[in-house]
Amino acid sequence: MATINELNERIHAGSSEEIVAEYLERIDSSKLNAFITVAKENALARAKEIDSEGHEGSLAGIPVAIKDNISTKGILTTCASKILTGYVPPYDAHVIERLKEAGAVIIGKTNMDEFAMGTSTETSFYGPTRNPWDTDRVPGGSSGGSAAAVAGSEVPLALGSDTGGSVRCPASFCGVVGLKPTYGVISRYGLISYANSLEQIGPFATTVRDVATLFDVIAGYDARDSTSVDKEVNYSSALKNDVSGLKIGVPEEYFGEGTDENVEKTVWNAIHTLEDLGATRVEVKMPHTKYALSAYYIIAMSEASSNLARFDGMRYGLRTEDSDWHTTFSQVRAAGFGDEVKRRILLGTYALSAGYHDKYYLKALKVRTLIKQDFELAFKDADVLIAPTMPYPAFKLGEKIDDPLSLYLADVDTVPINLAGVPSISVPCGFSHELPIGMQVIGKHFDEATILRTAYTFEENTDFHTREPEGF
Amino acid sequence: MYDNPDGVMIGLEVHVQLNKLKTKVFCGCTTDYHNDPPNSHVCPVCLGLPGALPKINKKAVEAAIKVGLALNCKIEEHTQFYRKNYYYPDLPKGFQITQYDFPISSGGHIMIEGEDGEHRVGITRAHMEEDPGRLVHEGTIDKSKYTLIDYNRSGMALLEVVSDPDMRSPKEARRYLDKLRNILEYLDVFDGNLEGALRVDANISIMGGQRAEIKNISSHKGAERALLYEIVRQKNVLRRGGIVVLETRHFDEAREITMSMRSKEEAHDYRYFPEPDLVPLKISGWAPAIKETLPELPDARRLRFVEQYGITDDHAKALTSELKLAIFYENVAKKADPKTAAVWICDVLKGELNYRNLTIDSFKKEHMLSVIGLLASKKITEDGAVDIIRTLLDKGGSPDEIVAEKGLLKVEGDIVSTAAEEAIKENPQAVADFKAGKEKALNSLVGAVMKKTKGRADARAAREVLLGKLG
Ligand SMILES: [Zn+2]
Numbered sequence: 001m002a003t004i005n006e007l008n009e010r011i012h013a014g015s016s017e018e019i020v021a022e023y024l025e026r027i028d029s030s031k032l033n034a035f036i037t038v039a040k041e042n043a044l045a046r047a048k049e050i051d052s053e054g055h056e057g058s059l060a061g062i063p064v065a066i067k068d069n070i071s072t073k074g075i076l077t078t079c080a081s082k083i084l085t086g087y088v089p090p091y092d093a094h095v096i097e098r099l100k101e102a103g104a105v106i107i108g109k110t111n112m113d114e115f116a117m118g119t120s121t122e123t124s125f126y127g128p129t130r131n132p133w134d135t136d137r138v139p140g141g142s143s144g145g146s147a148a149a150v151a152g153s154e155v156p157l158a159l160g161s162d163t164g165g166s167v168r169c170p171a172s173f174c175g176v177v178g179l180k181p182t183y184g185v186i187s188r189y190g191l192i193s194y195a196n197s198l199e200q201i202g203p204f205a206t207t208v209r210d211v212a213t214l215f216d217v218i219a220g221y222d223a224r225d226s227t228s229v230d231k232e233v234n235y236s237s238a239l240k241n242d243v244s245g246l247k248i249g250v251p252e253e254y255f256g257e258g259t260d261e262n263v264e265k266t267v268w269n270a271i272h273t274l275e276d277l278g279a280t281r282v283e284v285k286m287p288h289t290k291y292a293l294s295a296y297y298i299i300a301m302s303e304a305s306s307n308l309a310r311f312d313g314m315r316y317g318l319r320t321e322d323s324d325w326h327t328t329f330s331q332v333r334a335a336g337f338g339d340e341v342k343r344r345i346l347l348g349t350y351a352l353s354a355g356y357h358d359k360y361y362l363k364a365l366k367v368r369t370l371i372k373q374d375f376e377l378a379f380k381d382a383d384v385l386i387a388p389t390m391p392y393p394a395f396k397l398g399e400k401i402d403d404p405l406s407l408y409l410a411d412v413d414t415v416p417i418n419l420a421g422v423p424s425i426s427v428p429c430g431f432s433h434e435l436p437i438g439m440q441v442i443g444k445h446f447d448e449a450t451i452l453r454t455a456y457t458f459e460e461n462t463d464f465h466t467r468e469p470e471g472f
Numbered sequence: 473m474y475d476n477p478d479g480v481m482i483g484l485e486v487h488v489q490l491n492k493l494k495t496k497v498f499c500g501c502t503t504d505y506h507n508d509p510p511n512s513h514v515c516p517v518c519l520g521l522p523g524a525l526p527k528i529n530k531k532a533v534e535a536a537i538k539v540g541l542a543l544n545c546k547i548e549e550h551t552q553f554y555r556k557n558y559y560y561p562d563l564p565k566g567f568q569i570t571q572y573d574f575p576i577s578s579g580g581h582i583m584i585e586g587e588d589g590e591h592r593v594g595i596t597r598a599h600m601e602e603d604p605g606r607l608v609h610e611g612t613i614d615k616s617k618y619t620l621i622d623y624n625r626s627g628m629a630l631l632e633v634v635s636d637p638d639m640r641s642p643k644e645a646r647r648y649l650d651k652l653r654n655i656l657e658y659l660d661v662f663d664g665n666l667e668g669a670l671r672v673d674a675n676i677s678i679m680g681g682q683r684a685e686i687k688n689i690s691s692h693k694g695a696e697r698a699l700l701y702e703i704v705r706q707k708n709v710l711r712r713g714g715i716v717v718l719e720t721r722h723f724d725e726a727r728e729i730t731m732s733m734r735s736k737e738e739a740h741d742y743r744y745f746p747e748p749d750l751v752p753l754k755i756s757g758w759a760p761a762i763k764e765t766l767p768e769l770p771d772a773r774r775l776r777f778v779e780q781y782g783i784t785d786d787h788a789k790a791l792t793s794e795l796k797l798a799i800f801y802e803n804v805a806k807k808a809d810p811k812t813a814a815v816w817i818c819d820v821l822k823g824e825l826n827y828r829n830l831t832i833d834s835f836k837k838e839h840m841l842s843v844i845g846l847l848a849s850k851k852i853t854e855d856g857a858v859d860i861i862r863t864l865l866d867k868g869g870s871p872d873e874i875v876a877e878k879g880l881l882k883v884e885g886d887i888v889s890t891a892a893e894e895a896i897k898e899n900p901q902a903v904a905d906f907k908a909g910k911e912k913a914l915n916s917l918v919g920a921v922m923k924k925t926k927g928r929a930d931a932r933a934a935r936e937v938l939l940g941k942l943g
Pocket of ligand 1: 513515516
């Protein structure tokens with residue numbers, strides 16, 4: 001695993017192309033199935049250009065992998081779905097424009113749960129991604145390809161998207177750092193929507209510093225996204241090894257039934273480490289946490305049922321045999337979507353239907369308001385909240401995929417953060433039976449600086465992030 | 473009082489394309505596509521490509537508020553966009569961004585010329601939405617083997633103006649449409665001559681039945697025809713003891729009939745929910761400034777014309793029913809006698825234009841002024857003036873050229889006088905009859921004068937000269 005700083009020394013000596021070639025080779029010989037598309041020629045050409053012409057950007061010559069639900073001009077973008085077979089976007093997402101301006105080299109598109117609907121990267125049309133710590137286990141999801149690629153040293157940096165934990169969950173399972181920013185901090189222009197009101201693009205790296213560097217590049221106002229917020233902050237400068245006086249709230253609701261004993265113990269140890277470094281612990285109550293999961297799934301599925309209506313085979317993607325419009329359209333969707341996507345479209349359609357709209361969708365919105373209030377109250381006393389990212393370490397491939405409900409339950413600690421729109425970062429904080437455990441540091445709206453500082457201080461004083469999976 | 477014997481209730485939903493805006497409602501594509509190839513004014517947003525996001529065009533919101541104010545509506549504090557979910561190939565996202573709760577304006581009214589004088593039609597709401605693309609069928613819709621889709625129109629700003637069911641006859645519905653279009657043109661938000669600029673859905677019921685919604689009406693005349701057909705149809709159903717059911721019907725413009733649509737297309741649950749990609753828009757502060765910019769509207773202009781120019785209300789109404797005509801009139805009335813101008817523009821020019829299917833753009837203000845000038849200086853006759861106007865419309869040229877070419881200059885008074893004396897001398901019988909009290913005999917003498925002057929004399933003047941000489 002190499003950090004940006006380490007790579008920069010070689011890049012300044014003019015060997016970006018060499019670095020990119022090394023990563024390409026690792027991807028090529030990998031058994032993880034972390035990538036759907038490898039942009040080999042483009043990446044090598046761009047690296048060569050940077051070597052010969054030089055580039056002032058903060059990511060000049062650094063390879064970055066992109067989750068396959070982010071639009072990349074000229075590079076296949078599939079959302080890991082059969083329905084987007086052959087779809088090559090004619091435009092770049094806002095974050096891709098920013099990365100290119102910063103000199104980054106787009107190395108490929110990473111595997112994910114189909115349309116970001118999943119917690120294990122098993123619903124991909126392109127097959128599951130494997131966890132580098134134990135290739136019989138899932139990398140988490142839905143941004144499993146991005147997290148596994150970073151953990152498996154196939155790329156130093158990657159982008160994912162987090163609708164209900166899709167950056168933090170795989171970061172936790174793969175032992176890397178992943179950030180879900182405040183809603184509105186990163187433009188969603190070009191992110192293929194699963195649930196618009198909940199999701200944000202987020203960075204992955206092996207260290208908090210690299211996450212902050214990547215975050216600095218992609219964050220910021222974009223007029224094309226009406227929910228984008230006009231705030232320019234330099235996050236890297238917030239990285240100080242200092243938590244003295246920091247008030248940490250520990251919501252006991254996040255350590256509830258179903259939480260693995262080792263996870264609970266490990267996260268508490270991490271909290272004690274921060275206390276030893278000068279932080280203090282305050283009491284917080286988040287009584288509506290138990291309703292978050294139901295509200296999350298109703299809102300996400302409702303929005304998804306509408307967002308995914310555009311995939312009808314008329315303009316791009318999969319096209320089955322032509323018949324009349326109703327038939328063709330039904331055939332395309334029947335053949336193009338996987339089971340989990342169909343399940344969510346059906347449930348979402350149901351929740352928005354006349355007669356059920358108030359009972360489900362409206363009620364979920366009300367719960368969302370209560371969850372937001374929980375956070376507002378908690379942040380009156382606490383500067384950050386700390387909780388397990390996932391209730392348990394990575395599970396086995398196939399272990400839960402036939403039991404959707406138990407898979408949904410895995411998101412119990414991550415979804416409230418998306419409902420509230422606050423930022424949260426998952427950092428490695430220990431191991432259980434050789435599998436990484438992540439803790440999440442949750443912050444106030446737009447207070448990424450404090451959670452980055454907390455995570456950085458923890459990292460500087462521990463060595464969990466330096467461990468690498470064997471054989472990678 | 474109009475007693476509305478069949479209990480007709482008509483409400484209209486009019487989709488107005490705000491086609492005078494420079495760009496579409498949620499993207500930067502230009503609206504000036506009418507002469508360009510299909511799918512040449514499109515981008516990721518209006519094509520609904522994965523990942524593209526809508527961005528509200530503030531000018532479209534301003535135009536919508538302007539219309540709301542002109543329709544005497546209340547402008548909402550906040551306005552919100554919703555998704556209307558349904559599948560159709562012209563709809564690239566599988567939903568239409570429209571409004572539901574918190575429409576931009578509601579609760580207004582306009583006045584129309586009703587069956588029994590001034591009639592008030594309530595405006596339920598006027599809300600914004602995006603236009604879908606345009607489907608082009610090969611041949612007819614039911615026999616076509618394929619359909620082509622043009623997304624140039626996709627994402628054009630639409631305003632849906634929904635009326636209360638206040639119209640009591642097809643004629644009133646047509647007058648409502650005329651008035652609405654008139655107001656929109658005054659506001660300079662809309663060019664009614666462009667394809668798809670105005671589309672109408674009509675709701676109609678008669679006493680004893682439920683309402684039918686008629687879709688696919690694209691002209692004012694079409695609306696009147698569709699509604700006339702529908703009243704007859706509904707009356708026939710009731711007369712035969714049947715039931716008029718709640719349904720959606722399709723207007724076949726060529727055959728001038730309405731047809732029931734298949735139930736598959738009818739049973740919609742649009743699953744409205746707030747568009748998460750557009751934040752609620754606080755517009756309460758916008759209205760006062762926009763109100764300042766509102767132009768004089770047709771009703772106000774009509775009253776002013778009567779007052780300022782002393783013309784009749786009928787003339788003022790006719791002149792203000794079209795913005796360009798009103799402007800034309802005012803330009804002429806500034807330099808000529810306003811009453812004469814009103815008479816010649818309303819009673820002559822407008823008729824000649826209508827007859828030729830032309831608009832006021834086809835006639836020059838300067839020409840109207842010369843014609844009125846020639847009349848005022850008594851150089852031409854009224855018949856000559858009509859001749860000039862017709863010739864200008866048919867062949868072009870200038871009034872002076874036409875006068876010279878056609879010898880329309882009115883003859884001198886003494887020539888008329890001489891002709892009158894000759895006529896009296898040559899027609900003793902007519903003179904005798906006239907003196908014996910047969911007033912009609914004077915007509916043959918006038919005819920003789922006209923003949924002698926080859927029609928260049930003014931008939932009224934000839935009559936007076938004859939009366940003088942006979943008296
Ligand atoms: Zn466009």
